[in-house]
Amino acid sequence: MVDTHSRAYLLAARRMVWCGILLFVLGLAGVAYSHSDGAMSWECEPTCRRVESGLWNTVGMAGALSAVTGLVLLVAAFLMVMLRRPRPELENEGG
Template sequence: MVDTYSRGYVLAARRMFCSGILLFLLGLASLWAVTRHSANSWECDPACRLSTSTTWEVAEWAGGALAVLGCMLAVASFLMIRWRGPRTQPGKDGP
């Protein structure tokens, strides 16, 4: 059983939360950069249409993945701290 009140456990949850927030913000920034008008260009062969290059498509998918991963990490770390088990007595090995 994992000691959920140890410093290592709380430190890991805190780092997970900070990493999750950082990844979420990085993903949102990437999505914002893709949705700007500079990522799209007009192609006029027979008819003019708005197109996006493959690089920007990959950046859009990566930004979405980072935002989802960051959100999942932040929620998981929040639940790690919130759903900690009860404290065990110092001399007790089991129930």
């Protein structure tokens, strides 16, 4: 069984929180920028319409995947901390 009160366990949970926050924020930024006006161009053949390149579509998909991964890491770290086993109580031997 894993010692849920060890320093290594809490350090792993802390790293998961910070990595989750970083991935979530970077993912949201990637999604937001890929759907902004800078990523869209105009194509005017018979009529003008806005188009998105394949590269920006890929950036948006990678950003969405990164945001979901970050959110999963945050939830897992939260559960690691909140659902720890209680400390074993020491029994007093003798009197």
